[in-house]
Amino acid sequence: MFKSLFKKVNQSIILNAPLEGTFVLLEEVPDQVFxxxxxxxxxxILPQNNRLVSPIDGEVVDVFPTKHAISLRSNEGAELLIHMGLETVNLKGEGFEINVKNGDKISKGTQLGIFDIEKIKKLGYEVITPIILLNGNHYEISHxxxxxxxxxxxxxxxxxRKKG
Incomplete structure (x- = not known):
């Protein structure tokens, strides 16, 4: 009888844009993996500005050694990957300046780093940036x-939204 009174409300997690630019559907990213x-x-996001900020409140899980990608975990447990550009792992950190480290607590808008989009384009790489929900078995995109x-x-x- 009282179970319904104490049931957890299925709250949503709102992700803000980590970069300024143009929104692109994941299916339109010119890389099969994404x-x-x-x-x-x-x-x-196809970035027009090089400043990368946190889209969530949570923590930095992993800054890749090549600085081209960062994984985050929201306070609610959703895990995200921000992958700056395509095939940019090959740059071995060139064009990326990261301002956070593994384990750092972050809030929406915390600067994560700088992504030199002009330099990366000149080096022949795509700068489109996928933002991936890594634990889709526990969360779903509702909007x-x-x-x-x-x-x-x-x-x-x-x-x-958390599944179930």
Whole structure:
């Protein structure tokens, strides 16, 4: 009888844009690993600005040694990967300046780093940035903005809900 009174409310997790730019559907990313959602579902941003900020409140799980990707965990437990550019692992850190380390607590808007999009383009790499939900077995995307919309750091790009 009292179980329903104490049931946890299924709150959503709002993700803000980690980069300013143009929103792109994951299926439109010119890399099969992302477009076919091999790592998980998500969204992408074609950046117009090089400042990378946290889209969530939580912690830094892993800054890749090549600085091209960062994984985060929200306070609620959703795990995200921000992959700056395509095939940029080959740059071995060139063009990336990361301001956080593994274990750091972060809030929405915390600067994670700088992504030199002009330099990376000149080196022949795509700068489109996928934002992937890594633990889609526990969370689902309940909302995402529309293809082609311009986004800035305060814009909602995705909303997640815990499954079950």
């Amino acid at each position: 477009s076919e959602k091999m790592m998980g579902d998500g969204v992408a 995402r903005i529309q293809q082609g919309e311009a986004v800035n750091h305060s814009d909602l790009i995705m909303e997640l």
